[in-house]
Amino acid sequence: MISFYFTRDGKWRRVTSPWELEGEEFSFLPWEGKNLGEKIDIYFPLLHGPFGEDGTVQGLLELAGVPYVGSGVMGSALGMDKSYMKMAFERAGLPVVKYTVFKKWEKIPLEKIKGEFSPPVFVKPANLGSSVGITKVKEWSQLEGALEEAFSHDYKILVEQGLSAREIECSVIGNEKPEASLPGEVIPYREFYDYRDKYIEGKTKFKIPAELPVKIQEKIRGYAIRAFQAVEAWGFARVDFFLRGEEVFVNEINTIPGFTEISMFPKLWGVSGLDFPSLVDRLVKLGFERWEKWRRRG
Ligand SMILES: Nc1ncnc2c1ncn2[C@@H]1O[C@H](COP(=O)(O)OP(=O)(O)OP(=O)(O)O)[C@@H](O)[C@H]1O
Ligand SMILES: [Mg+2]
Structure with missing residues (x-):
């Protein structure tokens, strides 16, 4: 058996037994410290899928005791697991598809x-x-x-x-007072917005902002903020909706939305008055703010 002990400043220590806490300290973050030769102010996870967007990397950063941008462990995990995500939405009174x-x-x-x-x-x-x-x-x-x-x-x-519905997306940024962008529309080229459409063929059309009556727009923006709060997201997220007539359903939240300059998330902010550099700046500030104000201190 090998025993490890985590120090309060995020270092690991190999110890001879769980009762003998003396031992050599080392950093478990391979990119941290000596090798890199640079001090890192804040980490900005831009990863997709399991082991990136689901709270695991966020947990690693929590253990390391370093500030990072975006949601924490729980918000990330809820945003990845479609069943618990929907439970959180339902608890917040948001409409979801059966x-x-x-x-x-x-x-x-x-x-x-x-x-x-x-x-x-x-x-x-x-x-x-x-x-x-x-x-x-x-x-x-x-x-x-x-x-x-x-x-x-x-x-x-x-x-x-399955619904026959329009697909509307809305970007959210903030910590305790999140703000929603104007909504945008995704017009899938194939049967549905699938992997090929998203990453290979790229024939999907985007309408930024979406053409929607103000009333629906406001409803979607309100739901986007509530969805963000329902999973306790931090920093940023993109919330995706189905719109059938005037009926709005929350489909999902992405706690690390696509973030290239041509992605929906920054483009929606672009038409909502926040350009790409200012957006990145805001997100970094929000990351620090959360770290300073709302971090759980062990
Ligand atoms: N209930 C539904 N009714 C109609 N279309 C749906 C429904 N669920 C999914 N789709 C279609 O399938 C696409 C993918 O589904 P969904 O967004 O739930 O998962 P995902 O795309 O894998 O998740 P992520 O967006 O995080 O990559 C949607 O964008 C939509 O085109
Ligand atoms: Mg999706």
């Missing part, structure tokens, strides 16, 4: 699903993103294959009622 959650080791009640939903339904792994493993089930004969596909990516999956 869904149900299954684990791989459960017996999946196929007949019940067919009775309670009507095609198309979306079958999604709970914890992935970038549309990986998602199937749009247009007829029930595709259901079992879709479940299998989703379960090949995660032990937990969602079955969700």
Whole structure:
């Protein structure tokens, strides 16, 4: 057995037993300290998917005791897990599309699903993103294959009622008083906004800002802020919606939204009066602010 001890300043120490706390200290952050030769003021995680956006890297940074931009462990984890994300939204009174959650080791009640939903339904792994493993089930004969596909990516999956709806996205920044940008619209080129569409073919059209009646716009911005607060996000996020007629549903929150200059997140701020350099500046300030004011002190 090897015992490790974490010091209050985020160093690890190998100790001979859990009761003998003397030992050599080392930094577990490979990029920290001597090798880099530079002092890092703040870390800015811009990672996607599991082990990046889900709170794991944020946990590492917490342990290291360094300031960073964006959500903490919990907000990141809730933003990654579609089932708990929806629970948080529901608790905040936000409208979500009808869904149900299954684990791989459960017996999946196929007949019940067919009775309670009507095609198309979306079958999604709970914890992935970038549309990986998602199937749009247009007829029930595709259901079992879709479940299998989703379960090949995660032990937990969602079955969700498919809607014929517009896809609207809204950017949020802030800490305790988050602000929402103008909403934008994604117009998928293929059947749905899938991985190929997002990263390979790139034929999706964006309408920035979205053409929406002011009333709907305001509703979406209000929901975006509530969704941000529901998962206890910090710093920044992009909240995605479905709009069917005048009905708005919250689809998901991304706690590390796409952040290239052509991504929806900064572009929405661009049309809301905050250019890219000012946006980065704000986010860094928010990261420091959270660190100074709201960090949990061990
Ligand atoms: N219930 C639904 N009704 C209609 N279309 C849906 C539904 N769920 C998902 N879609 C379509 O599938 C796309 C991907 O689904 P979703 O946004 O839930 O997951 P994701 O894209 O994998 O997550 P991330 O955006 O974090 O990468 C949506 O953008 C939308 O085009
Ligand atoms: Mg999405």
